[in-house]
Amino acid sequence: MSLPSPDHHPSTAPSRRPRAFPGxxxxxxxxxxxxxxxxxxxxxQYPDAQPDLPPRTRGVIGLFEENCTVCMLCARECPDWCIYIDSHKETVPPAAPGGRERSRNVLDRFAIDFALCMYCGICIEVCPFDALFWSPEFEYAETDIRELTHERDKLREWMWTVPEPPALDPAAEEPKEIAAAQKAADKLAAQQAAAAAAPPPADNAADTTGEET
Amino acid sequence: MTLAAASHGFLSPTGVEIAFVLVGIATLGAALQTVTSRQLVHAALWLVVALGGVAVEYLLLTAEFIAWVQVLIYVGSVVVLLLFGLMLTKAPIGPSPDADSGNRWAALTVAGASAAALVWVVVDAFRATWIDLDGTVQGSAEVSGRSLFRFWVLPFEALSVLLLAALVGAIVLSRRGGDAKGAAETSAPAAGEERH
Amino acid sequence: MSDTLALVLRLLAVFVVFLVFPLVIGQTEHKVMAHMQGRLGPMYAGGFHGWAQLVADGVKFAQKEDVVPNGADRRIFQLAPAVALLPYLLVMVAVPVGPHNAVGQALDAGVFFVLAVMGVGVLGSLMAGWASANKFSLLGGLRTAAQLLAYELPMLLAAASVAMAAGTLSLPGILDAFHWWWVPWQLIGGVVFFTAGLAELQRPPFDMPVADSEIIFGAYTEYTGLRFALFLLAEYAGIVVLSALTAVLFLGGWHGPFGADGLGWLWTLVKTVALCFVVIWLRVTYPRLREDQLQKLAWTVLIPLALAQIALTGVIKVVIS
Structure with a gap:
């Protein structure tokens, strides 16, 4: 018989937890x-009760086409090339008489093929004009895969389902815009305070203004 | 059975007797199928039918206890063991080509001879015995237990010793491989080589 | 004539119970299992909490094509579900539900009858496993056979202990001899019987023969439609039978703290349903045992326990007589 030697067991025994009552x-x-x-x-119970989805849910992508300038960034950044954009150029007459004519891009077609889309959200990230948004809407299944290519009117409709951006966390950093505006306002206030305090001691005032500018 | 029945009026059989004969014929048919079938698993399943038929015969003779023990041991365990063994082999679905051996005539002779001997012994021993099916039950668990532990204790104990010996033998056989290896390693490496 | 009529009525009642109870247990399993896992289970079929889910399943099964694999042993393949299901119907005939002969058919050696016939049911799985011409089915059949051989013995020994205590093999006879203190006396035997019965039914945690992560669905892999449904029905009928038998043998069947005569059948029912719940509960709670653990449990734990129970029964029986 080649059983493992009995002195092999005690070495493993201490590592085990102390055994409670069996069972x-x-x-x-x-x-x-x-x-x-x-x-x-x-x-x-989903079809009976709608799910309470968080505002950042990646359900579908809505297009706010008034903001779109046909810069094509979204279509070019899309990893699986599911955004189709057609446009043409129009010439706008000069705003003031004698001015120069301007040209501008007019959107003809904006379509997203949701059969290809992988919901990465890069198009939304890169859009410099805030024309693309996430919407929590998710009930847009189709019976044919070709019908999953949704055109601009449908994408525009989904804009109505885009919720307000959620409130920030209590401990969160301030949004950059507000921080910048605050900084500017603070600076202005400090300047005005300095200007108000400046007149009485004339020689000191010249020094401080010189340092400030 | 027919001989015993003859003394009690062979020409007007009761319903139980008719059923007994019919089940007996069915059992015999199933038994023949068991030995002649070329499909191994079919043979095992026909054996189930044959053993079940025997159990029904016991029931008809009011030996209820024996009947259920027959089902429990033979149908429930022995045939399952048999099927287990068959599943471990390469028994194909469909006829096995090597199901027949050249000894079939010898086997038939032996089987016929032993069947004749058994029938002769039973008929000779119980020629005049008559099971009264309408009276008190003679094959109930109580009656069987009493006769087993009062008149047949010695054979019973001898059988249990035999089974114990078989059990010990099975354990020894199943442990032999390990033993041989150990022995080969320690004492006789040459013998070990041969065995491998 | 009235005797025949009474017998036919009894058998009809047993048949109705046989058709209804497994469905009730199946539905209970759906719901209990779901809630134990923090889900709801079926909610739509039939309107109220999905009560008709199993009826819907049955309709679905009936609509499916009855496929027999090309290489299969056709007749055995088709016969197997019946062999698996019918024994449980036969067992139900012998289970007493109340005092005064409230049983389908009283049998002299009832304990042996039920155990013998329950063992036959496994033959259906073996036939299915072999006849399917599928390696997973064959493996499932092998495991079924191994499991039956291992667990039949402790089950028999545990039942024998009760029969010893009562001095009879008849199920109503055992119940007639029952006293409340038999429950603690036969407790070990009861646990062994129930556990071995679970293993024989291939219920989790002893469902190695149908372990879906390894061998798909064991012996039933190739089955579809009604034949598959029959196998499922056999499993749930088996749960009912096992629970009823445990209740009768170890929990005193129709005996209860009160309402001895009129409500006897209710006590049997309550105990059976409670045990069915335990079967489901165990399924939800424990993971599947490995094949070697299964065999080890049977041979090194259950059989010694059953033998100890028999010794205990014998000692106490001698002491009190």
Whole structure:
């Protein structure tokens, strides 16, 4: 017989947890399942009850076409080339008489093929004019894959489902725009305060203004 | 059975007797199928039918206990073991080409001879015995248990010793491989080589 | 004539129970399992909490094509579901539900009858496993056979202990001899019987023969439609039978703290349903045992426990007589 030698076992024994009453683990397992049964289950019955989706949900991409300048950044950045954009140029007459004629891009077609789209959101990230938005809308399944290419009118409709941006966390940093505006306002206020405090001591005032500019 | 029945009026059989004969014929047919079938698993399943038929015969003779033990041991365990063994082999679905051996005539002779001997012994021993199906039940668990532990204790114990010996033998056989290896390693490497 | 009529009525009642109870247990399993996992389970079929889910499933099964694989052993393949299902119907005939002969058919050696016939049911799985011409089915059949051989013995020994205590093999006879203190006395035997019965039914955590992560669905892999449904029905009928038998043998069947005569059948029912719940509960709670663990549990734990129970029964039986 080539059984493992008995002195092999004690080395593994200390690493084991001290054994409780035999079967207590089994009983604990039973208790867990029984307790779960008495609790209310968390299932949301979707078709009957609409899911409460967070505002940043990546459901579908909406197009705010008034903002679109046909810069094509989104189409070029799209990793799987699912955005189709057609446009033409129009010439706009000069705003003031004698001025120069301007040309501008007019959007003819903007379509996203959601059968290809992988919901990475890069197009939304790169859009410099805030023309693309995430919407939590998700019920747009079709019976034919070709019908998943949605045109600009449909994308524009989805804009109405885009929720307001969520409020910031209480401890979050201020948005950059507000921070910049605040900084500018603070500077202005400091300048005015300095200007108001300046007149009485004339020689000191010249020094401070010189440093400031 | 027919001989015993003859003394009690062979020409007007009761319903139980008719059923007994019919089940007997069916059992015999199933048994013949078992030995002649060329599909191994079919043979095993026909054996189930044959053994079940025997159990029904016991029931008809009011030996209820024996009948259920027959089902439990033979249909429930022995045939399952048989099927288990068959599944471990390469028994194909469909006829096995090597199901027949050249000894079939010898086997038939032996089977016929032993069947004749058994029938002769049983008929000779129980010629005048008559099971009264309408009276008290003679094959109930109580009756069987009493006769087993009162009149047949010695054979019963001898059988259990035999089974114990078989059990020990099975353990020894199943452990032999490890033993041989150990022996070969320690004492006789040459013998070990041969065995491998 | 009235005797025949009574017998026919009894058998009809057993048949109705046989058709209804497994469905009820199946539905209970859907819901209990779901809630134990924090889900809801079926909610739509039939309107109220999906009560008709199994009816819908049955309709679905009936609509499916009855496929027999090309290489299969046709007749055995088609016969197997019936062999798996019918024994449980036969067993149900012998299970007493109340005092005063409230049983489909009282049998002298009832314990042996039920155990013998339950063992035959496994033959269906073996036939299915072999006849499917599929390696997964064959593996499932092998595991079924190995499991049956291992667990039949402790089950028999545990049942024998009760029969010893009562001094009879008849199920109503055992119940007539029952006293409340038999429950603690035969507790070990009861646990062994129930566990071995679960293994024989191939219920989780002893569902190695149908382990879907390894061998798809074991012996039933190739089955579709109604034949597959029959196998499922056999499993749930088996749960009912096992629970009823455990209730009768170890929990005193129709005996209860009160309402001995009129409500006997209710006690049997309550105990059976409670045990069915335990079967489901165990399925949800425990992971599947590995094949070697399965065999080890049977041969090194259950059989010694059953033998110890028999010894205990014998000692106490001698002491009190």
């Amino acid at each position: 207590s683990g089994l009983a604990k397992g039973l208790a867990v399942t029984l307790r779960t049964m008495t609790r209310k289950s968390v299932t949301a």
